[in-house]
Amino acid sequence: MPETIESVAIKVSVNGKWRSLDVEPRMLLVEMLREQLDLTGTHVGCDTTYCGACTVLMNGAAVKSCTMFAVQADGAEITTVEGLEKDGQLHPIQKAFGDAYGLQCGYCTPGLMLSAHQLLLHNKRPSDKDIRKAIAGNTCRCTGYQNVLKAIQLAAQNMKGA
Amino acid sequence: MLSQFGDDAKLLAGGQSLIPLMKLRFANPKHLVDLNFIPGTSYIKEENGALRFGPMTRHAEIEASSEVAKIPILHDCAAGIADVQVRNRGTIGGSLAEADPSGDWATVLMTLQTNIRCLGPKGDRTVPLADFIKDAYTTALAPDELVSEVMVNARPKNSGGAYLAFKRSAPVYPTASAAVQLTMEGDICKDAAILLGCVGLIPIKAKEAESALRGKQITDKAISSAAESARAAADPQSDMRGSAEYKRTLVGALVKRAIDIAVRRARGEHVEVSHIYA
Numbered sequence: 001m002p003e004t005i006e007s008v009a010i011k012v013s014v015n016g017k018w019r020s021l022d023v024e025p026r027m028l029l030v031e032m033l034r035e036q037l038d039l040t041g042t043h044v045g046c047d048t049t050y051c052g053a054c055t056v057l058m059n060g061a062a063v064k065s066c067t068m069f070a071v072q073a074d075g076a077e078i079t080t081v082e083g084l085e086k087d088g089q090l091h092p093i094q095k096a097f098g099d100a101y102g103l104q105c106g107y108c109t110p111g112l113m114l115s116a117h118q119l120l121l122h123n124k125r126p127s128d129k130d131i132r133k134a135i136a137g138n139t140c141r142c143t144g145y146q147n148v149l150k151a152i153q154l155a156a157q158n159m160k161g162a
Numbered sequence: 163m164l165s166q167f168g169d170d171a172k173l174l175a176g177g178q179s180l181i182p183l184m185k186l187r188f189a190n191p192k193h194l195v196d197l198n199f200i201p202g203t204s205y206i207k208e209e210n211g212a213l214r215f216g217p218m219t220r221h222a223e224i225e226a227s228s229e230v231a232k233i234p235i236l237h238d239c240a241a242g243i244a245d246v247q248v249r250n251r252g253t254i255g256g257s258l259a260e261a262d263p264s265g266d267w268a269t270v271l272m273t274l275q276t277n278i279r280c281l282g283p284k285g286d287r288t289v290p291l292a293d294f295i296k297d298a299y300t301t302a303l304a305p306d307e308l309v310s311e312v313m314v315n316a317r318p319k320n321s322g323g324a325y326l327a328f329k330r331s332a333p334v335y336p337t338a339s340a341a342v343q344l345t346m347e348g349d350i351c352k353d354a355a356i357l358l359g360c361v362g363l364i365p366i367k368a369k370e371a372e373s374a375l376r377g378k379q380i381t382d383k384a385i386s387s388a389a390e391s392a393r394a395a396a397d398p399q400s401d402m403r404g405s406a407e408y409k410r411t412l413v414g415a416l417v418k419r420a421i422d423i424a425v426r427r428a429r430g431e432h433v434e435v436s437h438i439y440a
Contacts, residue, residue, distance in 0.1 A: 137245025
């Protein structure tokens, strides 16, 4: 049976805002985001490090938030899908996913957009092969990969010079 | 802390295997010691062609390293492990210390001369990788020791290698893998190391396959003979990834391809390969 465990105080920046939180050491990062901060845009899919629905950025790198403890994000900057839009304007990646019909049910979409975000941070003109490699850890079961590819290409074009 | 908590404690490196294992209750440690906040444990240092890796060096850092790019077989491995997210967290030291029979690093590093530095309260010692990996999920580490460095010796001149792993999709472990490192002298293969992954409890050194190449010209016939010996050396289990017979056939095919690429790389040709998946 779960025992009561003393919480640990951490400081973590979530979508640009530093927060002081008390978390149990066993709490996963995704649980902290969804349950403590109500940021439910980050989804839990497989919960076994397979599907990538829970992908967020930690210090600019895509990570599976179901495979990290919240305490491990102490001092880090986390970006979730909620952090992509600025001043009520959709991020170019979000807009491109809409324009190119890069989603169907939408469950995998936040994770896909954050994986695309890491790619486009480092590679302004990705090839289809680069994109495929970048999203290999994001499973879409509506089989919408073709349009996801188009969406990320469109986002790359729209972000040029941004 | 490890000497204090003994078997009740587990070290948490990248966590990309340990955390899923804990969720499945296959691992149930009372104490987790997180290594992620220890400074100076993530580095890649080159000295006269030899490489030293900090235990907490992430697969993604190894993939991006210009020093590692000079040893293509290492890049093949780092660039193909699981997916971007896992490579951003997973570490070389954690992977070796876990000793999963389907892990990539041990298979690859055994084709090079690799030593593992183990650090404990009594000091540190250096263990050749082949002695470090004892059995499935079992290493030479004492309960109070950890991996403090991975040391890869310099390779001889005209040496080339390749690592090919076949997997059903990016995030999963390979079904079978083959690591080949050859040293050439003109057309003649001076030395060969052939290791097979995921087809035994530990990486299998295919000695007869190596003999099929050593001292010989690398002809199609020699390659076929090496692949045949590799097939015979494999000891796969039938499981959800495929039947034993399927894996045997697969590993033979991977060895063939890896030899071809290793020879081309030994000649200085640039060949880009990594894990193969649909």
